[in-house]
Amino acid sequence: MPMKIFDKVTQSLIDRAKELGIETGIDRLEDQQPQCGFGQLGSCCRMCYMGPCRIDPFGNGAAKGVCGATADTIVCRNLLREEVGGAASHVGHARHVVIAFQKMLEGKAPGYKITDRAKLLEVASGLGIKTNGKSDTDVAREVASKAMDDLSRQDGEPMNWLKLRAPKREFEMWKNQGILISNAHNEIEEAMHRTSMGNDADPINLLLACLKMGLVDGYAGLHMATDFHDILFGTPQISKIEANIGVLEKDKVNIAIHGHNPVLSEKILEWTKKLEEEAKKRGSLGINVVGVCCTGNELTMRHGVPMAAHNLQTELVLITGAVDAMVVDMQCIWPSLAMIAECFHTKFITTESFVKIPGAIHVNFEPEHADEEAKKIVMMAIDAFEERKGEEVNIPKEKSVGFAGLSVEAIIDLLKKVDSSDPLKPVIDNITNGNIYGVVGFAGCPSIKLRDTSMTEKMTKELLKNNVLVVATGCTGHILAQAGLMDSSATDKYCGEGRRAVLHAVGKAAGFDVPLPPVWNMGSCVDNSRIATLLGALADRLGVKVSQLPAAGSAPELVQEKAVSIGTWFLALGLFVHIAPSPRILGSSVATDVLTKELENITGGKAYVELDPAKAAAGIISHIALKRKALGI
């Protein structure tokens, strides 16, 4: 593997780890070379014990698995199972939040409350729940019950959250294609069943199931999670934030929160405020909560908590020696973190019963005892700070500034300052006149395989130059914030003339003394729901399908199964989706043809794989150009 050189902060901490003799993912990636080609092509099957079977695309060896499965069957089954891994994660996340919400309503989780009543009523009304004369609690109970219906109904009726959040034209399209979904859990069960040996062997049928799993992810996962997050903790509003590992503070108790579920992190944040004085008594300057990965994004969006690290930096934030506690909930938590924490005074704390890591301290976090457990965790961090006194820390100086909190509601509020009666009009006008050439959503992770190429930043800068509005979620949000692209100062530096004008104008109308930033942080990975809502609103306003918009999505540095299921949802919505590196479909000509070509005739969506950032941006711009032309703009 050629030597990889990463951005300054990342590289300095990788170097520091080397000095300390601590192994990181970079070392392990090197040790893992060469990685299995069959696995990368998707043509390795382990569904039964007649195998493992594998199909060499060059025709050496077997052309079929022992059961007769072709490479097409094998690849499509594997792809569906990857998606199930992703969709089950998102549905599980949403379910955990709904359960916490229900416990709150039953009075069993007194640490939580309905924070955003307007969002509650918006969701209730969208679900067809009558709210007149009902208490908020009663309305909330019905909303939660409608959510749980989507995991239990057996009547075959379309899922409530699909009806609530799907754009109308796309809902009709899916209905016509027979891929509407009813019960997310049935779909997950059936997908695992149909991919087991001796069931579905038809690649087209399997790819349709992939689209359905995309809808499961989008509606019973992302949208449902976002809606309940907002009701419980508030819909994000714009705030100023800082980003990068430099947000750690030597003289404060540093608590890094990592994972995805704000049900934990909101409580931790609350208790850091309550225990600030205690922390000071113990010799610190206070408590510094920093956000890592998507739990980080949730806190950033709602409270302006600093964005300390994207997923690839989770090990490195510990390498600073300055983290007193890293508290994790679910998803994207490398098991190596526990081992690295052990090299320092850092308490590494797992909190979910189904997420345990050897070497971690486990504090079982239940909504019922949220305050008690959050307090305990913060106290552990304060204790650890005392242990740290006198130890060397290596906090990089670099940090960026920027804005976060651009929920659709926050964006609409901004736009209302330009046109209070028709807030989307300024956007539509500027899309029409080309000041906004198109809209591109960036989602997903930092790839250990691509991060050294600055794939995400380079693509984004190229798109900005071409007047594209870039919105970002998840760890791409961290990456772009670190690159300074979420700050107003980047507007003049990177945007084309047209977009620059728009951002200045809206910033001014909104009463800011600076232009809006060129890249908008829309939240965590589940908040890809917000990107879909934004695109759906634009499509509705224009009276077109999402697939007709001058828009695209990109997972420029694919890592997680979740990104595969989100990407498939975007394909089902009709979006052009750039992905790098390639999903594991290249072993199948059918999967590759369908996803990169034929799908355009079905949902309008198209997968586009390109590893070179300039070419990838050019591909997206060509697509936008075609769509603009088709719209006659």
Add this chain to the structure above:
Amino acid sequence: MPMKIFDKVTQSLIDRAKELGIETGIDRLEDQQPQCGFGQLGSCCRMCYMGPCRIDPFGNGAAKGVCGATADTIVCRNLLREEVGGAASHVGHARHVVIAFQKMLEGKAPGYKITDRAKLLEVASGLGIKTNGKSDTDVAREVASKAMDDLSRQDGEPMNWLKLRAPKREFEMWKNQGILISNAHNEIEEAMHRTSMGNDADPINLLLACLKMGLVDGYAGLHMATDFHDILFGTPQISKIEANIGVLEKDKVNIAIHGHNPVLSEKILEWTKKLEEEAKKRGSLGINVVGVCCTGNELTMRHGVPMAAHNLQTELVLITGAVDAMVVDMQCIWPSLAMIAECFHTKFITTESFVKIPGAIHVNFEPEHADEEAKKIVMMAIDAFEERKGEEVNIPKEKSVGFAGLSVEAIIDLLKKVDSSDPLKPVIDNITNGNIYGVVGFAGCPSIKLRDTSMTEKMTKELLKNNVLVVATGCTGHILAQAGLMDSSATDKYCGEGRRAVLHAVGKAAGFDVPLPPVWNMGSCVDNSRIATLLGALADRLGVKVSQLPAAGSAPELVQEKAVSIGTWFLALGLFVHIAPSPRILGSSVATDVLTKELENITGGKAYVELDPAKAAAGIISHIALKRKALGI
């Protein structure tokens, strides 16, 4: 790969396929050599795009995946996902049957009815449903609703079917261990979530999740399916059957039914009777329905339909050229079957929307139109018979005879003839006095890797010699029936003196003119529920835990993910479970140690891997000896 020589019938058709230039699984197994060692050890991880990662057990290359996952984490995650594949299949199967049952109750599926009222009332009473003064339909509606609760409840209460069917001592044990389950779909979702990258990394926590998934399989899958099958189609009673490919008849319309779900095959069988005259008019001597794989077992158990072929022979039954239609529903259906059918006049018909196979004719079978679709399918077979006229067929002469239909109810009915007030007493007495040395349940598939060693038959004969009562399900049932071991003639030939005496005595008391056969066919793979019920009843009667019984299970020729989930259920029940070839755990010392040793201190269960049939039987007998000693018998 050394040349494999199979039993006469199997080999003759493999040779015939070679003559005809038709590829079979044997050819493809050879083409697939060598198979990936990482896959076989379980130490290959494809959960994210930092990988695929793999851990060499000899210490060459990386010791951890890129994220830091150890071989222990990787193996245990893979094992849990395999189990999800199996459990989701069984739960899906059960759910499909319950949905058909509900449609019948709603009057939407008029082709079905409640056949076994006694079983309905037994299940209802076990579920705590009051039946007095209620119509059967009302009782049935409540039963179905309790079943659906097990896929939807979010209250955390133990699953209805777990309370209904789990032995009491084991239920308490699982409760104490915190592995009781509430909602099968939640468990499936959570298992996929926790195995996705960055969640559970603790091998012990993952192995506990494996036990839970075993319970999902056993109660929301196997038991639930069996109960609804019995209510809908009748609880099996003893009948005489024939087995092996020789049951095909040249001059009849041969319809082979393959898969697992009797909701389809019962209707096909019914329509073959209705269309018998039509078939004769078209020049045949009538219609010959033969059963393949587990749908075959379902028909054999309830109607004495001939058992034509185990799973490894599914291709070969087509190679005879004598099959006019092969109709399949779900699971274990090799995609190659469609290709082979195309070489003949055979209609290969898929019927489930989620099981499509390139090259197959698809007739979407819905309970609502069961009669219409079953008729259509049978007519297709009759048409195909006409096409076949004059074509050469190669039906092997060999077929065996034997008994099937030994449901627990049928066994109890038999035993009542010996002791009407306490039917289990004769069994207990004979276990105590050693005439029955122990009880061993055989389950699972024919392995293409082991079938040439006659693993299943050799182990069985060895156990019979030692007076062990052998019960069998699934394709091991086909294998043992073909070997003549389900026939009375085998009793004197293979059993030790003690068991011989018992089988003669019970046969006589039951009014048969022959002894009972030495191996009892208890049904399909989902009917492993019946084995558990039998063992549970014996344990209850003796006042001990299942783990204390002189009993064991064996999956002597592991193929399917379903076998892994069934095996894990048996381990959770406390059984000694022989498995060959090894499950994919050898890449992890923790998984291997826990499953083969430490588990004995948790549930009493123990996995035992042995590929030599004589040694495997000896291992089981040693285990039984230990258990007998501990019981003081």
